[in-house]
Amino acid sequence: MDSIDLEVLKTASAWIAEGHRAELVTVVKTWGSSPRPIGATLAICDDGRVVGSVSGGCIEDDLIERVRAHGITRTVPELVKYGITADEAHRFGLPCGGTIELAIEPIGRDSGIDQLLERLEQHQLVARHVNLQTGAAALDTAAPGMQLEVRDGVLTTIHGPRWRLLIIGAGQLSRILAQMASAMDYHVTVCDPREEYRATWNLPGIEPVHAMPDDLVIDMRLDHRSAVVALTHDPKLDDLALMEALKSPAFYIGAIGSRANNAKRRERLKEFDLTDEQIARLHGPIGLYIGSKTPAEIAVSIMAEMTAVKNGVPQELQVQHADALARQQAESNAGCTI
Template identity: 45%
Template sequence: MHSSNVRVIDQIHQWLSAGHPVWLATVLETWGSSPRPEGSLLAYVPGLGTVGSLSGGCIEEDLLTKLASEDNIPTPSIHGYGQTDSQNARLALPCGGQLRILLERLEPEQAGLFLELFTALEQGQCVSRTVHLRSGDLGLAALAGLAKPNKPGLYEQPDTITHTLGPAFQLLLTGAGETTRCVAELARAVDFSVTVCDFREEFLEGWNMPGVELVKTFPDDLIRERFNTPTSAIIALAHDPRLDDMALLEALTSKAFYIAAMGSQRTSARRRERLQELGLTAEQLERLYAPAGIPTGSKTPWEIAISIVAQLIAVRNKLFSD
């Protein structure tokens, strides 16, 4: 249910709480083509596996082999990849890309620190994690204001590295239909935690999508309680005014950064008329992306989903990119 870094931090806490030391790798810097941005995390426990990603596979394999076969690896320590011709040939880094990673061995007694970090991010806070390179000590500090989510900041000094993390993006979808399944799968792949809301029993039967939260309720309270944040997106997909209009009435007065509704031009025009009659202002209605998605002439659920998620990504990048 979480964006990739928040999911990694949650898993680290669970592993540490169970008594397992954890190796944590953080991408510090990249040059050229790199599949994962600076600040990306990978956690590893021998015998239990990995969570997160550094490069899409090539770096991970080499790093995990090293951790499994070598003793006395210094921690914390900084490692470079793709900086020599032999590394490029052996690791097949894409397009000559290079990266530096910070490698740390975390101990079970640090479980509380990662619970604190996870909780802060879940609550929409911005937090910085400082690693002292000589001692290996860790520190956390809550930061005022909203960080740019999924745009982690990294600040290196001779003896410390500070990694600033923002809260996860979350997406609420109304209506447990086929287009919702497609949108949910695509949105999870681009680092949204996804929740589906529907009160209609006939649509809930048989719904089973791992990694997507399903809530049987009306959407207005859910939006007020959990999705009234600047890192939330809300999309009405039910084709049922009882569900969609209720969601939009609440969403268009919320802090959500993207609010959309699926439907034709005619359906969207009628929806705007209804919402205005129900009390929304013209300024509030201007926030609504309807019909949802970029114009593609799409008719099938997957094509519609692609157009919607493409628009969602474009709005997110415009608002939150550097």
């Protein structure tokens, strides 16, 4: 499963290869409330086909209507604002006071899209620089933490996996979680020294690594854009990964298991000379409470908690929402009859 960014680029590349003209549209600035974040993209083909999103629908409809009526006429990029007035905000479905600035760039074989895709296939983090006067594009390696910007007439966009996720275990839950994380711009690594699990792994683009978890954690040099999730249910493997990960700056570290098993795990981790503060960073039981039962539901809960932590949602707010969900489920179950 590709991220939205990658899907847009791949589709645009295919249109160009078929001989179509296309435009790449990027959200470069927002004021007030906006339905899509800075960096969101869409591509539009000269026949009106579109992939991606910059507003959730209404601005896309306007862009498609203009292309169908006039074709793709731009020869150089253009910055366009939507939602400047209250009437326009209402017309384009923007929240009250919302304004979006878009970069609309005509792209072709010389726009470097294929070269960008080649580098993304190698899991590189890439900066793409577009001269807004001429349309000339250039690529280079992006530094961690770089953001989209428009400076001195050049639009710089960042592409590739901005985050890393190490999954310990190559079971069914790991496969589903890896798919979800890949779609959310994570570079996913799956580690499992057990041959029987690696032999049945089937997820194109992600091959499980045969290594001991603690060794791989050290070799990856985890940083503040990294997460580690231990999913084997085998303390010999999960604890090895956790004892090293909890010493790292990784923003999220979680382990599957019940409250009782995680309490025992925390006691075991004390034997590895970890401090109470380091052990307190462990998310276990893993995931936000959503009543998960199936592997897919558990994967959703894990990604939800990872996203909340990544976005700085306070722990107490996460707990409040979890408690509210639990109460709603209990009330719903109490009202059910069979």
